[in-house]
Amino acid sequence: MRDVAVVGIGMTKFGERWDKQLRDLFVEAANEALKDASMGKDEVQALFVGNFSAGSFVGQEHVAPLLADYLSLKSKPAFRIENACASSGMAFNLACMAIASGIYDIVMVGGVEKMTDISVSEATSVYAKAMDAEWESFFGLTLPAAFALIARRHMVQYGTKPEQLAMVSVKNHRNATKNPLAQFQFEITVERVLTSPIVSDPLHVLDCSPITDGAAAIVLCSAELAKKYTDTPIYVLGFGAASDSIALHDRPDITTFSATVKASRQAYKMAGIEPKNINVAELHDSFTIAEIISYEDLGFCEKGKGGLMIEEGETEIGGRIPVNPSGGLKARGNPIGATGAAQIVEIVQQLRGEAGKRQVSDAEIGMTQNIGGSGSTCVVHIFGRQRR
Amino acid sequence: MRDVAVVGIGMTKFGERWDKQLRDLFVEAANEALKDASMGKDEVQALFVGNFSAGSFVGQEHVAPLLADYLSLKSKPAFRIENACASSGMAFNLACMAIASGIYDIVMVGGVEKMTDISVSEATSVYAKAMDAEWESFFGLTLPAAFALIARRHMVQYGTKPEQLAMVSVKNHRNATKNPLAQFQFEITVERVLTSPIVSDPLHVLDCSPITDGAAAIVLCSAELAKKYTDTPIYVLGFGAASDSIALHDRPDITTFSATVKASRQAYKMAGIEPKNINVAELHDSFTIAEIISYEDLGFCEKGKGGLMIEEGETEIGGRIPVNPSGGLKARGNPIGATGAAQIVEIVQQLRGEAGKRQVSDAEIGMTQNIGGSGSTCVVHIFGRQRR
Numbered sequence: 001m002r003d004v005a006v007v008g009i010g011m012t013k014f015g016e017r018w019d020k021q022l023r024d025l026f027v028e029a030a031n032e033a034l035k036d037a038s039m040g041k042d043e044v045q046a047l048f049v050g051n052f053s054a055g056s057f058v059g060q061e062h063v064a065p066l067l068a069d070y071l072s073l074k075s076k077p078a079f080r081i082e083n084a085c086a087s088s089g090m091a092f093n094l095a096c097m098a099i100a101s102g103i104y105d106i107v108m109v110g111g112v113e114k115m116t117d118i119s120v121s122e123a124t125s126v127y128a129k130a131m132d133a134e135w136e137s138f139f140g141l142t143l144p145a146a147f148a149l150i151a152r153r154h155m156v157q158y159g160t161k162p163e164q165l166a167m168v169s170v171k172n173h174r175n176a177t178k179n180p181l182a183q184f185q186f187e188i189t190v191e192r193v194l195t196s197p198i199v200s201d202p203l204h205v206l207d208c209s210p211i212t213d214g215a216a217a218i219v220l221c222s223a224e225l226a227k228k229y230t231d232t233p234i235y236v237l238g239f240g241a242a243s244d245s246i247a248l249h250d251r252p253d254i255t256t257f258s259a260t261v262k263a264s265r266q267a268y269k270m271a272g273i274e275p276k277n278i279n280v281a282e283l284h285d286s287f288t289i290a291e292i293i294s295y296e297d298l299g300f301c302e303k304g305k306g307g308l309m310i311e312e313g314e315t316e317i318g319g320r321i322p323v324n325p326s327g328g329l330k331a332r333g334n335p336i337g338a339t340g341a342a343q344i345v346e347i348v349q350q351l352r353g354e355a356g357k358r359q360v361s362d363a364e365i366g367m368t369q370n371i372g373g374s375g376s377t378c379v380v381h382i383f384g385r386q387r388r
Numbered sequence: 389m390r391d392v393a394v395v396g397i398g399m400t401k402f403g404e405r406w407d408k409q410l411r412d413l414f415v416e417a418a419n420e421a422l423k424d425a426s427m428g429k430d431e432v433q434a435l436f437v438g439n440f441s442a443g444s445f446v447g448q449e450h451v452a453p454l455l456a457d458y459l460s461l462k463s464k465p466a467f468r469i470e471n472a473c474a475s476s477g478m479a480f481n482l483a484c485m486a487i488a489s490g491i492y493d494i495v496m497v498g499g500v501e502k503m504t505d506i507s508v509s510e511a512t513s514v515y516a517k518a519m520d521a522e523w524e525s526f527f528g529l530t531l532p533a534a535f536a537l538i539a540r541r542h543m544v545q546y547g548t549k550p551e552q553l554a555m556v557s558v559k560n561h562r563n564a565t566k567n568p569l570a571q572f573q574f575e576i577t578v579e580r581v582l583t584s585p586i587v588s589d590p591l592h593v594l595d596c597s598p599i600t601d602g603a604a605a606i607v608l609c610s611a612e613l614a615k616k617y618t619d620t621p622i623y624v625l626g627f628g629a630a631s632d633s634i635a636l637h638d639r640p641d642i643t644t645f646s647a648t649v650k651a652s653r654q655a656y657k658m659a660g661i662e663p664k665n666i667n668v669a670e671l672h673d674s675f676t677i678a679e680i681i682s683y684e685d686l687g688f689c690e691k692g693k694g695g696l697m698i699e700e701g702e703t704e705i706g707g708r709i710p711v712n713p714s715g716g717l718k719a720r721g722n723p724i725g726a727t728g729a730a731q732i733v734e735i736v737q738q739l740r741g742e743a744g745k746r747q748v749s750d751a752e753i754g755m756t757q758n759i760g761g762s763g764s765t766c767v768v769h770i771f772g773r774q775r776r
Contacts, residue, residue, distance in 0.1 A: 241465035
């Protein structure tokens with residue numbers, strides 16, 4: 001396939017954005033991405049938008065042409081992709097294929113979610129739509145409860161400790177203090193996590209990513225065109241996507257996300273690299289247990305040793321494989337449809353060497369891993385400073 | 389780009405399907421498409437699902453991995469695309485690009501909607517989410533009312549008559565009597581349309597497509613592989629997609645869908661043909677006025693002459709360009725997310741010569757035109773019996 005490069009990125013401040021509507025958030029991020037690419041709107045040939053549930057959050061479906069309209073792309077084709085928290089990761093994946101096909105040379109991928117217009121309890125019901133509505137949510141299972149079951153099983157099977165879960169949150173909060181766009185720019189301690197209210201045992205509120213408004217956008221083009229727009233194109237070296245049973249009870253083992261395993265193996269193969277070659281990664285820490293399991297599923301450590309990996313500091317900035325320097329979903333924030341795009345924005349900044357105080361030194365190859373729901377979708381992208 | 393062919397199609401009975409859930413409808417259509425392609429599930433490499441608003445209709449988002457799961461595709465990547473009534477047309481478009489890119493060789497495109505689990509008034513609110521929630525729906529504009537405004541303006545500007553609108557419905561109902569999967573398999577008269585209750589003046593209830601449950605599925609592959617699965621592959625000769633202002637009040641002229649004009653011109657160019665070469669077309673008659681405007685936008689007749697075209701019988705089976713031999717959205721039914729896929733199923737049947745009593749004779753080249761909302765998305769595909 002034809003190689004693809006990222007030439008522009010943009011992101012709004014994540015948080016409770018009472019000051020902005022869905023469309024305004026998107027336009028802010030998109031304009032920044034265009035400015036970053038020194039590109040006019042006329043050059044963008046198509047828009048791919050990741051959005052989870054604007055239909056429930058703000059009463060708006062058909063968001064893709066709406067956003068193309070407000071960005072003044074008007075006549076350009078605009079596709080909306082929905083795969084729960086993996087919406088904009090999957091949108092990016094399709095955008096890469098669209099460029100690879102030769103149909104488009106330059107496209108924009110955006111992600112956006114406006115979640116704070118409804119109550120927390122209503123939002124919890126919307127989250128639950130990412131699982132099996134008939135056989136999970138109907139019986140009262142919420143998304144945090146699903147991850148609590150996963151965490152409990154991981155603790156039983158591998159001896160993972162609540163303190164280790166908490167350390168993921170502590171690390172990601174620490175990183176977020178260096179990210180001016182993060183929702184939570186303050187440090188927390190293991191003790192504070194463990195004494196915070198229980199959402200679903202063993203997960204405390206500080207084990208859970210927050211409800212967030214925000215948007216992120218990326219301009220990508222064929223690798224041949226990239227140098228026209230930037231001196232530091234970041235190349236897509238490989239990708240993979242996979243699905244899994246929607247319901248937890250249909251999976252043979254809930255301590256692993258098989259979609260992550262499959263998606264990442266495809267991505268590694270396509271990029272011609274191994275896990276040890278990853279210098280920096282943005283992983284899907286919707287709940288702390290998810291980051292720990294992802295270390296294992298991605299081959300960063302042996303199965304069952306994810307708790308040890310965080311405890312030993314291997315995923316800190318400066319560690320063996322820094323994970324979530326942005327603050328991750330936990331502290332940067334998790335505007336569902338924008339999360340995958342925000343991960344890519346961070347990795348591009350890291351590989352460009354523009355990540356400021358949270359810069360991972362000598363980052364040549366980076367990864368994003370974006371999970372949907374309780375793991376029934378996963379999409380992985382591998383990026384590099386050098387073309388493959 | 390690499391050429392693409394359709395090798396399998398499947399569709400459920402459209403209508404009020406109280407007997408089936410969303411997932412069951414999809415699996416029924418998908419299994420039929422696989423059987424039609426003489427293909428095992430293992431050969432399908434990815435799933436593209438068009439769905440408008442399962443989140444609102446049945447409380448389920450993240451439908452793509454759910455459907456992959458219930459079809460036993462489990463680990464394969466599953467993308468959900470939402471562009472209102474154009475959801476599965478846009479999904480098909482992305483699937484073509486994915487195959488053209490070389491990433492996948494064989495994929496399935498499905499469309500599904502389960503709309504009858506909520507009340508008609510609730511459904512009307514869901515439809516309205518396809519327009520501008522802030523500046524149209526909030527002030528009470530419904531989708532039928534938007535098309536009523538469009539119809540009124542077309543009547544003022546071009547002298548289009550209520551009788552001509554009604555004739556679209558009469559034709560499509562007549563065609564549907566020959567389609568065993570259609571929702572409404574009975575004939576109506578112009579008088580019956582004009583004496584049916586007003587939904588939004590000048591549109592009567594029999595000018596409007598119904599609320600429908602249903603699913604349709606298509607198996608497509610690279611043209612090189614097609615003959616392995618079928619003796620009658622139907623090739624994708626061209627396609628185009630475009631967007632327009634989401635709100636009617638931002639358009640310079642509401643008697644035309646500029647997205648249709650742009651998408652179709654791209655498709656004609658890619659296929660190397662002109663409107664006169666189209667032998668059969670499935671057009672987006674969500675409301676009767678939409679079919680009349682589409683004749684004009686697609687270049688089947690001069691601007692403003694759409695009313696005359698239906699009146700003179702040019703779009704009847706046996707006419708110059710037969711339109712909606714399936715019965716169209718009006719009479720075959722309009723399960724929103726499945727509509728684009730159902731259009732493609734019909735055109736493939738027509739080009740294969742398998743359309744039974746509604747067969748258009750000597751059909752070599754066919755078209756589908758799939759509109760989202762009040763026209764802010766349009767996607768057009770052109771199909772042929774011969775490879776381009």
